[in-house]
Amino acid sequence: xxxxxxxxxxxxxxxxxxxxxxxxxxxxxxxxxxxxxxxxxxxxxxxxxxxxxxxxxxxxxxxxxxxxxxxxxxxxxxxxxxxxxxxxxxxxxxxxxxxxxxxxxxxxxxxxxxxxxxxxxxxxxxxxxxxxxxxxxxxxxxxxxxxxxxxxxxxxxxxxxxxxxxxxxxxxxxxxxxxxxxxxxxxxxxxxxxxxxxxxxxxxxxxxxxxxxxxxxxxxxxxxxxxxxxxxxxxxxxxxxxxxxxxxxxxxxxxxxxxxxxxxxxxxxxxxxxxxxxxxxxxxxxxxxxxxxxxx
Amino acid sequence: xxxxxxxxxxxxxxxxxxxxxxxxxxxxxxxxxxxxxxxxxxxxxxxxxxxxxxxxxxxxxxxxxxxxxxxxxxxxxxxxxxxxxxxxxxxxxxxxxxxxxxxxxxxxxxxxxxxxxxxxxxxxxxxxxxxxxxxxxxxxxxxxxxxxxxxxxxxxxxxxxxxxxxxxxxxxxxxxxxxxxxxxxxxxxxxxxxxxxxxxxxxxxxxxxxxxxxxxxxxxxxxxxxxxxxxxxxxxxxxxxxxxxxxxxxxxx
Numbered sequence: 346x347x348x349x350x351x352x353x354x355x356x357x358x359x360x361x362x363x364x365x366x367x368x369x370x371x372x373x374x375x376x377x378x379x380x381x382x383x384x385x386x387x388x389x390x391x392x393x394x395x396x397x398x399x400x401x402x403x404x405x406x407x408x409x410x411x412x413x414x415x416x417x418x419x420x421x422x423x424x425x426x427x428x429x430x431x432x433x434x435x436x437x438x439x440x441x442x443x444x445x446x447x448x449x450x451x452x453x454x455x456x457x458x459x460x461x462x463x464x465x466x467x468x469x470x471x472x473x474x475x476x477x478x479x480x481x482x483x484x485x486x487x488x489x490x491x492x493x494x495x496x497x498x499x500x501x502x503x504x505x506x507x508x509x510x511x512x513x514x515x516x517x518x519x520x521x522x523x524x525x526x527x528x529x530x531x532x533x534x535x536x537x538x539x540x541x542x543x544x545x546x547x548x549x550x551x552x553x554x555x556x557x558x559x560x561x562x563x564x565x566x567x568x569x570x571x572x573x574x575x576x577x578x579x580x581x582x583x584x585x586x587x588x589x590x591x592x593x594x595x596x597x598x599x600x601x602x603x604x605x606x607x608x609x610x611x612x613x614x615x616x617x618x619x620x621x622x623x624x625x626x627x628x629x630x631x632x633x634x635x636x637x638x639x640x641x
Numbered sequence: 642x643x644x645x646x647x648x649x650x651x652x653x654x655x656x657x658x659x660x661x662x663x664x665x666x667x668x669x670x671x672x673x674x675x676x677x678x679x680x681x682x683x684x685x686x687x688x689x690x691x692x693x694x695x696x697x698x699x700x701x702x703x704x705x706x707x708x709x710x711x712x713x714x715x716x717x718x719x720x721x722x723x724x725x726x727x728x729x730x731x732x733x734x735x736x737x738x739x740x741x742x743x744x745x746x747x748x749x750x751x752x753x754x755x756x757x758x759x760x761x762x763x764x765x766x767x768x769x770x771x772x773x774x775x776x777x778x779x780x781x782x783x784x785x786x787x788x789x790x791x792x793x794x795x796x797x798x799x800x801x802x803x804x805x806x807x808x809x810x811x812x813x814x815x816x817x818x819x820x821x822x823x824x825x826x827x828x829x830x831x832x833x834x835x836x837x838x839x840x841x842x843x844x845x846x847x848x849x850x851x852x853x854x855x856x857x858x859x860x861x862x863x864x865x866x867x868x869x870x871x872x873x874x875x876x877x878x879x880x881x882x883x884x885x886x887x888x889x890x891x892x893x894x
Contacts, residue, residue: 373732428662499748499757506735506742513698513724514749514801561781563736 347582354475355581355609357483358539358548359574364490365532366549367556367567368525371505376432377419379546380439381533384415386542387446389467394453399463401479405534412530415442470541472582472605482535490528494567497521502563540606548574551613558620573616581609650712651676651805651836652697657706659692666692670706670861674838676804679831680853681841681867685880688858690840691727694807697838698724710805720749723803725794727810733782733790740778742793743769746800768799771829773822788819795823799830806830806837813842824850847871 369377385408392407393399415438422434429437454461466474494501500521503511511517536545556570585603652674659667667689674680682690695701697708699715710718723746746768747761769775772792777785782793791811798806811823827837828850841847847854847867854870856862856879863875 371735496753499745499751500753502737502741503745503748506737506745507726507731509695509700509730510724510726510797512700513719513722515720516749516753557736561736561783562738562741566736 347586348473348475350477350480351472351475351605352579352582353477354480354483354539355472355578355605356575357480357487357578358536359552359576359578359609360571361483361487361490361532361574362536362545362548363552363556363570363572363574364487364494364567365529367553367563367570368501368505369529369549370553370557371563372508373431375550376435376439376546378529378533378549380419380435380442381412381415381530382537382542382545383439383446384442385409385412385534385537386468387411387442387449389464389537390446390449390453393460393464394449394456397457397460399460401482401538404467405482405537408534408537409531411442412534413527416526416530466541467537468542470537470539470544470604470606472539472609473585473602475538479535479538483532486528486532486535490532493521493524493528498564501525505563540610544606544610547610548613551610551617552577554617555613555620558617558624573613577609577612577616581605581612584608584612649675651678651710652838653709653712654697655707657693657696657708658704659689659696659701660704661692661701665859667696667703667857668859670857672855672861672864674836674853674855674864676711676836677831677834678836678853679827679851680836680838680855681847681851682838682855682857683841683844683847683879684857684862688879690857691809693857694724694809694838694840697807698722700724718805721804723798723801723806725798725806725808725811728787728790728794728813731790731794733785735782737782738778739769739774739780739782739785739789739793739796740765742782743774743778743796743800746797750802764800764802765796768796771799772796772826786816786819788815788822791815792819792822795826799826804835806835808837808839810840810842812846844871844876 366378369375388408388411389404391411392404396403398404419434419438422429422437423431450461450464453464500511500516503514503517504522533545536548539545540548552570552574553566555573556566559569560566582605585605585608589602650673652672654670654672657667657670658665670693682693684690692701696703697710697715698719708715711721715722743765744757744761747757747764751757751761766775766778769778772795774789774792774796777789782790785793795808795811798808808827812820815823824846827839830837831852839851841851848871851867853865854867855864856870856875858879862879863870
């Protein structure tokens, strides 16, 4: 059996990213997760450089702080001119923060030699090394997120469909989107040990994309995305274990373990591809039926 | 509250100036719209009509001036106001049904801890029936025509049970059937004593079916009863030739 901490961590990450990702996609901010995760990198490096600690609790705080800074700079850039489109803003902030991260990396590499290996596990994720502490962090993000969505469901769905109109209604306040964004930052940082800076945003995107092509309601889409996340999260350590034993059997190779994070992402992306393909096929079938109908 | 009811003006605007980026979009605009009027806002593209509506509902912060709705600032009277944004600015791929969008209009009459009840559902159904969409209530909004999209937004506003309605270009890219359905709804709203302000492009429709009009081109050109506002002279000053604009500029100076 796979390590229960790894399994639990993957399932929690799947549920969390299914939930957070659904809101990102509905708000046309699918790339926001990518920006925040890349902005977390300089935070991780700085925290390691300043404290020398390798504890995720310490590094995670640094990552979250810089993630919030990225979020604030996105807001700030958006205020100035409408000529800078949202995707341009995202690209600016992503590359700026990541470049700063690379700069700090070089510094830390020289000042604290030997610590890079540890940082690399956050860059690409190291799911197999998940411990119960990591899963606890994820659970403490997931629970308040679910409570927020439960309590402010109507406000959040209005925010996703028509944010301007929502602002003109009496109950709208700025706190709901701010809390949602805050939870997104913390959620992404909490998920870094699973998928890493580079792949975390893939999980945020592929689960809701699959759900979107399966349902036409926002509420059921979120449930599907969360359920799919849990399923794939449980499946990926199993796939890793299975392939490992197959490799061992075929080649007698003991060192042929697939990385769990990328397997998770690949499964998710495959699901998105399949669901979109199915949808296209269904549409084509309907069009063909329409054409036949028109000819007779 | 009683003071508000005494106010005979649904919308009162004083000295409103809005600057977007580096451009003055609305300049020193004064406007009073009486209660119970069907009011059209007319002007060329870029005349600041959308900005005016957005400033009324506090989506844009003006540089100066103030807006009162039913005698009170918008933050107090927002319950009495329903805003219908431009259809093209929304993401129609959002996973929701026609009924979901209409129900959104009932949300803020509920405290956040309460679930949607029978009353809210009935209100949404009635609003959909008023715009002729009750048969499409379970259809995803991504499968609607432009006119149907506009009618859904109108239904959401109806479900808000407001007193003042502000509609931004509801007739843009809408087919004839939807146009007449929307116009019928607006007229019936007016007949029920509501105040309806509509950004509109079709001068003939305004002249025939509206009772109040505002002509604007950054500044207000004229406002009042349609018959007195839509005159060749006012239209020339609003849409005019280049000469018309220069005249306006000199007058300002």
